[in-house]
Amino acid sequence: MISKFYKFLRKKGMKSRIVFAFIVVPLVLIAVIFLLYYVISANILYDKSEQSAKAFVDMTEENIYLNTTKLEEQLATIMQQSNFSAMLAYPDEDTYKQAFEAYMSENSYLRLRKDFQLFDADAHLIFKEGAHIYPLDTILERKDEQEENSWVYVEELKEIVLIQNVRKNQQLIGYSVCGFPLDALSPSFTRMDREGSMLVIADEQGEYLFGTKHLPSDIKFDFSQKSFSLREDNYYVTSKKVRGMDWQIVSLISEENLYQELHNFRNMILLYGILLTIVLEIIAFFIYHSIYDPMNNILTTMRSIDEERSLVQRVVDDGNDEVHQVAVNFNELLDRIEELVKTVESEQEQKRETQFQLLQAQINPHFLFNTLNTLHFLALMNDDKPVGEGISALAKLLRNTITDQKDEVSVAEEIENLKNYIIIQKLRYGDLFETVYNIDEEVKDCKILKFLLQPIVENSILHAFEEDREHQLLTIRAQKYHHYLKISIGDNGKGFKPKERKNSNRNLSGIGIDNISERIRLMYGEKYSMQIQSSIGFGTIVTLLLPFTKE
Incomplete structure (x- = not known):
């Protein structure tokens, strides 16, 4: 309930909220308090009036009883x-x-x-x-x-x-x-001079007989009722039967006269309420502008900010409240934005210069690729197929290395890079080893870090195989293993002991096996790993567990 009311207030303007808080709420509270006071006061006045009327009626009945008894006794004495x-x-x-x-x-x-x-x-x-x-x-x-x-x-x-x-x-x-x-009968009939009140005598049927004020003779009272209407005026009725007589004493108190003082107080409260409303409106007006004007100043400044305009305008506020703090922070933010704009402009200028330099630097790779392609065609024209294939593999490998800036490639692309690399190595080692590829179709489009497998293959070629051995195999296996991408690179070379791993953890490119493990951890997290199993005379198997993520 409170949150809904808060959201409702947030949908209203600041002026509406201030008017609600400083005018509507106080007036509603004043009205409620006034109504409660009026009802309570009216009940108290009625109770006091009823008690006073009852006491007056009792006193009058006592006087009538005593006087009539005395007169009866006196007349009986004479007779x-x-x-x-x-x-x-x-x-x-x-x-x-x-x-x-x-x-x-x-x-x-x-x-x-x-x-x-x-x-x-x-x-x-x-x-x-x-x-x-x-x-x-x-x-x-x-x-x-x-x-x-x-x-x-x-x-x-x-x-x-x-x-x-x-x-x-x-x-x-x-x-x-x-x-x-x-x-x-009673002095009350001559002393009853209260305005709006009267004392009358009625018979047992309620028919009017006489009283302190003359009333029409056809008036009839209902003693069971607490109120009585006469000439569009309402009266409160209090009655009592006179002992020894068939008469009823009836006290009539005017409702208007009874509540006259309360009505005067009500009118005074209404007047004060109007004056209070005017004062509250004046106070709310100044409070509203003391909040709205600086806030509007900030909003105007915010709207005036333009990317094509220099950020020189600042909010001027000499207050000492929360809005002033917002203005100060906003000015500081403008200073920071201006600094950032200048920094961005400087960086854009540097970027343009860098792009120009990179445009010039692209000439060298293109010149290198064109030269390698020329050598490839010359080797084919001279019927030197191994050299041509090696030059073509080197060109593809360099192109993937220099021009392709992606951090991840598909398994198929990574295997293609391995094949080009192995073609180049076979120019040097000849038929020292054979390569077997066992790549499942469902993993070929999985994403993998670029050149993650090349250092492992390089270690096998440089350190595992011997020149005087035959039937040396390099096996590359990629498959789905549970929710992992599992890649195994194994050889049937010399193998090594665990303590010799430190010395064998290097290759020509300077990238070690531990660096591969670190790349996997930084890229994919601790749950993915690389395992190495090796046995002297039987070979080495390197197993990678990577996330199974499709492109």
Whole structure:
């Protein structure tokens, strides 16, 4: 994976890589960190808001419970007065009404009340305090018959009404209806001034009753949901049932208001990101040109080099970085190239002079070959066939020696050189020995070092054969032996002892047997060799193991 990414980067330009390293990568990292921070911060804010809302709802529920309980107890205390029950028993007696009215004006328990009314069991108004008359029939429809005390919200009056059954000797004799403002339940309804937040009261079905802010009456809450949408705004919902009542306290916190600070921070980060991008682009611009300009200078100089142009241009770089080191090394390379060009030009001049000298020197070998050919034809014209053959063999041998510059020849060519050499030697020794050639067809085109066999044959002719012996043979054998080319040169001459080999290791040309072994080792390696077997009175056999290589 890493190698593929590295190859991908190498296919891109230097500018793209710098932009990727200094702009793309930092911005991606900043974006990832920002998103992580945003998500984590949003979760933390939501958790803190939920905890705060829950604590506020708990506090409000506690206040409502305590206040409603206190008001119920106070009103129950009043209804236990004798004047209260007497007024219900004798509604036409003004004395009881005046006494009850005086008692209510002096009572401090219900000082928060706005209206107070007393009805008999038939829902007839007996006593009235305040400007409004409550619709008892409507209120009783909302009242739970099983409860002695019930709280009802009267939307028309914006009041919370406490309804209590009045009994005497367990018999229902009337109803007391006492109205209170909203803040009588809890101070939260007057102190809830946080922007984007509100506190509302809903019934058990989730229908909106009243709250710190007025909402449409058709709103209905789902207490199982954590969020609520109102006029295209989202709110987080926290609710709790009020003890002893059929009401639910609902806290609504605006999502936009909750995340306003986080959104401001997000906008600030985006602004800083834009500024950072601009700064990174400026830095990347200068870094790019600090690398690209000297590199481009080197590339321009490299492209300007021409074989026909003098190498005088050099890279000028006053930096102190790796690119400067490349420029210095490149200038040194140019100096070296210029020196090599001058050297090559000098060598070419010397080569032309040498070729001219060699052209002149070719006259002598041609003159020698022409002279030998002339002598060959003169010998044939004089019917001196052995001399003619000897001169012809000498010409061929000299031609292969002087004009043919190859290091290797085929086995067939090497045998041909041997035959020419033996013809020349027979001019001197006559019929002292006979030569037998046993060359397999499959090895004739194998490659062999030129004049590798001639010194061995020469040693046999000069040192092995005796002038007074007959039937002396020189046998030359070439064949394939496993994966080797095996060549054996044997004679039935005098032979020698191993300690005498040093003295017999010379011939007229000055090339020794050990020199042949060294040539084989240098040319083919240690695994190829030359072996010599000799016995006095029986002769000598020299065996060569060479690589079986076809031309």
